[in-house]
Amino acid sequence: MFTAKEKPLEQIQKPNTPCFHCGVECVTTAISKDDKTFCCEGCKLVYEILNENGLCDYYALQSHPGLSQIKGIRADKYAYLDDKAIANKLYTFTNGKHSIVKLYIPGIHCSSCMWLLEHMTKLNDGITESRLNFGAKELTIHFLESKISLRKIVELLATIGYEPYISLDANEEQKKSPASKKKIYKLGVAGFCFGNIMLMSFPEYLSSDLGIEHQYAQLFRYLNLALALPVFFYSASEFFSSAWAGLKQRMLNIDAPIVLALIITFGRSIYEIATNTGSGYLDSMTGIVFFMLIGRIVQERAYKSISFHRDYKSYFPIAVNVIKDGVAKPCALQELKEKDIVELHNGEIIPADAIVLDGVANIDYSFVTGESEPVNIIKGNIVYAGGKQTGEKLKLQLIKPVAGSYLTSLWNHYSFSKDKAEQNNKHSVIHKLSRYFTIILLSLATLTAMYWYVVNPANILPSVSAMLIVACPCALLLAASYTNGNILRLLSNNGLFLRDATVIEQLGNIDHIVFDKTGTLTAGSNQYSFSGHALNEQEKAVLYNIAVQSTHPYSKSLASHLGAYPKIELTSWNEIPGKGITASYNGDSIRIGSAFHTGVVPSEKDTAAVYIRYNDSVTAFHITPEFRDNIPNLIPKLAHNYQLSMLSGDNDRQRGVLTDIFGSRATLLFEQKPMDKLRYIELLQQSGKKVLMVGDGLNDAGALQQSNVGITLSDDINNFSPSCDAILDASKISKFSSLLRLANAAKHIINTAFVISILYNVVGLTISMQGLMSPMIAAILMPISTLSIVMISTGISSIVAKRHGLSLIG
Amino acid sequence: MSALYIMIAASLLVAGFFLLAFVWSVNSDQFDDKEGAAMRMLYDNNIDKTIQE
Numbered sequence: 001m002f003t004a005k006e007k008p009l010e011q012i013q014k015p016n017t018p019c020f021h022c023g024v025e026c027v028t029t030a031i032s033k034d035d036k037t038f039c040c041e042g043c044k045l046v047y048e049i050l051n052e053n054g055l056c057d058y059y060a061l062q063s064h065p066g067l068s069q070i071k072g073i074r075a076d077k078y079a080y081l082d083d084k085a086i087a088n089k090l091y092t093f094t095n096g097k098h099s100i101v102k103l104y105i106p107g108i109h110c111s112s113c114m115w116l117l118e119h120m121t122k123l124n125d126g127i128t129e130s131r132l133n134f135g136a137k138e139l140t141i142h143f144l145e146s147k148i149s150l151r152k153i154v155e156l157l158a159t160i161g162y163e164p165y166i167s168l169d170a171n172e173e174q175k176k177s178p179a180s181k182k183k184i185y186k187l188g189v190a191g192f193c194f195g196n197i198m199l200m201s202f203p204e205y206l207s208s209d210l211g212i213e214h215q216y217a218q219l220f221r222y223l224n225l226a227l228a229l230p231v232f233f234y235s236a237s238e239f240f241s242s243a244w245a246g247l248k249q250r251m252l253n254i255d256a257p258i259v260l261a262l263i264i265t266f267g268r269s270i271y272e273i274a275t276n277t278g279s280g281y282l283d284s285m286t287g288i289v290f291f292m293l294i295g296r297i298v299q300e301r302a303y304k305s306i307s308f309h310r311d312y313k314s315y316f317p318i319a320v321n322v323i324k325d326g327v328a329k330p331c332a333l334q335e336l337k338e339k340d341i342v343e344l345h346n347g348e349i350i351p352a353d354a355i356v357l358d359g360v361a362n363i364d365y366s367f368v369t370g371e372s373e374p375v376n377i378i379k380g381n382i383v384y385a386g387g388k389q390t391g392e393k394l395k396l397q398l399i400k401p402v403a404g405s406y407l408t409s410l411w412n413h414y415s416f417s418k419d420k421a422e423q424n425n426k427h428s429v430i431h432k433l434s435r436y437f438t439i440i441l442l443s444l445a446t447l448t449a450m451y452w453y454v455v456n457p458a459n460i461l462p463s464v465s466a467m468l469i470v471a472c473p474c475a476l477l478l479a480a481s482y483t484n485g486n487i488l489r490l491l492s493n494n495g496l497f498l499r500d501a502t503v504i505e506q507l508g509n510i511d512h513i514v515f516d517k518t519g520t521l522t523a524g525s526n527q528y529s530f531s532g533h534a535l536n537e538q539e540k541a542v543l544y545n546i547a548v549q550s551t552h553p554y555s556k557s558l559a560s561h562l563g564a565y566p567k568i569e570l571t572s573w574n575e576i577p578g579k580g581i582t583a584s585y586n587g588d589s590i591r592i593g594s595a596f597h598t599g600v601v602p603s604e605k606d607t608a609a610v611y612i613r614y615n616d617s618v619t620a621f622h623i624t625p626e627f628r629d630n631i632p633n634l635i636p637k638l639a640h641n642y643q644l645s646m647l648s649g650d651n652d653r654q655r656g657v658l659t660d661i662f663g664s665r666a667t668l669l670f671e672q673k674p675m676d677k678l679r680y681i682e683l684l685q686q687s688g689k690k691v692l693m694v695g696d697g698l699n700d701a702g703a704l705q706q707s708n709v710g711i712t713l714s715d716d717i718n719n720f721s722p723s724c725d726a727i728l729d730a731s732k733i734s735k736f737s738s739l740l741r742l743a744n745a746a747k748h749i750i751n752t753a754f755v756i757s758i759l760y761n762v763v764g765l766t767i768s769m770q771g772l773m774s775p776m777i778a779a780i781l782m783p784i785s786t787l788s789i790v791m792i793s794t795g796i797s798s799i800v801a802k803r804h805g806l807s808l809i810g
Numbered sequence: 811m812s813a814l815y816i817m818i819a820a821s822l823l824v825a826g827f828f829l830l831a832f833v834w835s836v837n838s839d840q841f842d843d844k845e846g847a848a849m850r851m852l853y854d855n856n857i858d859k860t861i862q863e
Contacts, residue, residue, distance in 0.1 A: 061852075111849040118850070134846035184836050192829045196822065216814065223818070 019043050022161075023064025039068060046160050050116070053123055058116045065112030067161045077345075078158075080319030080330030081151035081166075090150065090166065092140075098128075100142050101150060103164035105157070108137045113162065123156060124148050139164070166318055180300065183238070187293045190235035193227040194286040200224050201283045221273045221280070228282040232266050236289045238296065251426070254434040254477050257441065261472030262289070268465045281469060284782040288474045291786050295481030299501045301488060308499040308724055312386065312408050315698060320344070320351050323395070336402055344394040350387045351398075353405040356380065358395035362551060363387035366518065368407050368674065368699050374553050386698060391551060407698065410674050415682075415706040420725065424502035429747065430480050433754065434473055441471050470764035475757030475789050483749045483793040487742060490801045493809060495732030496711075496739045503725045506709045507743035512689040513638060514681060514703065517648035517658070519696035520713050522625035523730070528561040529624075533617035541565040543612065546583045546590060550575055554610050555592070558621055580610075590614050609653070624654065627661075630734035635661050637737045643689070647672045647680060649699055678702030698722050738804035745800040753793045760785040 017026050019039035031038045034051070038044040046066060050058055058065060081087055093100040108114070113132075117139050120130035126147030131140045139162075141153060157164055200220045239255045239262065246253035262285060269280025321343040322331040328343050333351055336342070341357065344350060350363070361377040368386040377383055383396065385405035402408060410416075425431075445464050452459040484501035491498060498504065515521055535543065545568045547559040552575075571584045580593015591598045591613040598611040600618055610621040638644060644666040646658060652670035662668060669680065677695075681703050684691050693700065693707035696714070701722040704710030712724040713733065728736065764781060798808055835841070 133843040135843045188832045
């Protein structure tokens with residue numbers, strides 16, 4: 001188990017040793033303790049803490065279980081947790097002495113994590129209990145306020161490498177969850193009653209042969225009726241409320257004919273039992289409710305640790321330091337006002353539009369605009385909410401409230417006020433089918449009633465009720481829910497997680513796909529190259545020394561691409577923010593920066609990020625974001641079946657490459673602001689397109705919301721992605737076209753199953769119209785039709801998935 | 811045959827007991843975390859063991 005320990009000592013001295021804590025390759029062997037090498041001081045510290053407390057079993061369960069601690073955390077990052085008002089919002093329980101808090105920890109990934117987190121009591125005696133829900137990545141900690149504060153707990157977790165993600169928004173979401181438990185109870189009750197009714201009906205099925213005594217037949221019938229009551233009134237209440245909600249909005253959804261069939265079946269069964277004329281159809285009724293409930297639960301499977309409903313609040317910090325009377329104090333985000341003076345540290349996000357009072361802002365706006373290059377902003381200028389400071393500490397004065405800032409006002413757009421799941425559900429093909437079905441069924445029933453009115457009025461009630469019972473579209477509902485359930489499972493096994501089953505149908509209708517560029521097509525890493533005048537070693541050394549002094553990301557890239565050179569004293573060095581650097585060395589004059597700054601006239605096709613003018617010779621330094629693997633293969637595949645567009649927040653430097661990938665038919669738009677993207681999608685929809693948006697960041701949030709289906713591409717599905725309909729694991733993007741095909745197939749599978757279910761209905765109707773429907777035949781027909789529908793729908797969807805090269809099990 | 815009355819009552823009672831057990835298990839969050847329990851049973855209880863030994 002202890003890989004580092006088993007190796008002989010001289011091997012450990014080699015720099016290619018994995019860190020004992022996290023498994024990352026160590027750059028040096030300088031950081032070590034007890035023969036174990038660590039990649040950074042953070043990892044070593046974790047080991048020391050665990051070793052002191054006798055918790056080194058952590059390393060025995062898995063080798064290198066930790067997470068790299070190279071980043072570290074700022075000392076007062078969690079100071080805001082000392083604020084009672086904020087802390088109280090996070091507690092699930094507190095009485096002032098004993099408190100319980102539930103923390104979401106994204107870093108949890110293995111059994112070692114679980115073991116360590118459940119032994120938190122060993123690390124601090126203020127912690128009385130810690131319990132982890134592994135699936136949901138939630139740690140519940142019970143602790144004594146007198147011995148440890150919430151802030152200390154969070155900081156302790158962060159030092160051992162399990163930094164919790166704290167957001168008040170996420171906390172509100174958790175409180176809504178227990179609704180699904182109700183459904184499980186309903187299912188349990190339905191299963192219990194269904195099984196017992198089947199058992200009690202057995203004598204009835206066989207009664208003609210065995211001659212069960214009359215008194216028992218009566219007893220069994222009344223017991224069945226008693227057992228059917230909880231199913232009808234409790235388990236089936238889902239269907240009643242859904243049908244009623246539909247009727248109130250003047251539409252017949254699939255649940256309406258089902259409820260009609262349930263009521264008539266139940267009514268007729270009561271009548272038959274009470275008048276002692278038959279045994280009713282309680283076994284079929286409870287069975288159908290049971291199977292339909294299973295279908296619903298399968299279809300509504302939730303991904304516990306993934307959230308689809310995040311807005312900007314999840315990205316923003318809970319609190320920032322506000323400077324009042326010269327002292328910095330944490331202040332909750334919603335209490336920020338205009339004119340407040342705010343302190344912002346490296347890596348923190350600007351909470352509201354503000355003016356820079358002090359410090360050099362180097363703002364990464366990739367969240368907001370999708371543009372990958374940080375922007376330098378000097379004192380007195382405006383910075384916008386959503387930007388991330390990289391570099392020194394900033395002092396800002398807010399000029400807008402949090403919700404009224406440039407980025408956050410995107411969420412005021414009306415597209416955010418509609419509930420997409422409800423919209424999808426309303427326009428679902430299932431409801432359309434069931435509407436026709438209901439209308440045809442009701443007119444058939446009327447015709448039958450009219451026929452019997454003329455021929456023999458006594459037959460009206462029995463024949464019409466039999467018809468409505470047999471023609472219950474439950475097979476259609478079963479087909480839809482089991483197909484959707486299986487497809488959801490297949491998609492998630494292959495890295496596509498849908499918010500709910502209604503998204504499958506929407507995915508099947510898509511005819512236009514819009515891609516974001518930065519972060520979606522490109523992965524964040526860059527490729528570097530030079531063109532033009534070839535630099536010699538002397539020039540490279542000088543350039544390195546010029547570039548290394550600047551904090552601009554381009555300069556940093558240039559310096560690291562050149563490699564390491566010894567230090568040279570430059571004659572002069574001067575940086576003009578936003579333009580470039582002018583320097584001289586031994587009479588050579590050097591300019592690095594924009595085309596304008598270096599006096600270069602770039603040709604149409606060859607535009608580089610940085611130009612270097614060394615005396616009179618010009619070299620261009622190209623920074624090209626690398627595309628994700630398989631993107632160049634995937635796009636042409638998609639182009640066969642869909643129209644494509646690409647929206648980028650970046651400039652059009654990469655237009656050439658992108659045109660090669662997308663082909664000439666696709667629309668490529670550059671320098672698109674978040675609102676532009678939303679409008680573009682809206683425009684496509686107005687021309688009748690069904691649009692799929694694939695994006696990644698907050699800057700796509702509007703477009704993702706407006707589109708028919710918004711998919712967020714994520715390198716780590718537990719990371720925070722903006723509100724969307726589906727999350728695609730970025731490493732599985734090569735399967736994207738197969739996944740779309742599978743979603744496409746859903747429609748056809750449901751239709752096939754529907755046709756088969758209608759065949760069963762026709763058979764059932766013919767039998768019942770002839771008056772031959774005995775309880776026995778009904779009891780055989782019901783499970784057979786149900787089972788075959790379930791098998792067909794799940795079977796075909798699995799076969800389709802296999803054909804497209806998707807894996808069937810996770 | 812009148813034994814049937816008792817048998818039916820008994821069988822319904824037993825079945826009802828299992829229904830209650832099911833409701834209790836759902837209610838006490840036993841189905842909330844399906845992976846966790848499988849890992850938890852593998853822990854050794856001797857936490858004080860350190861890596862030096």
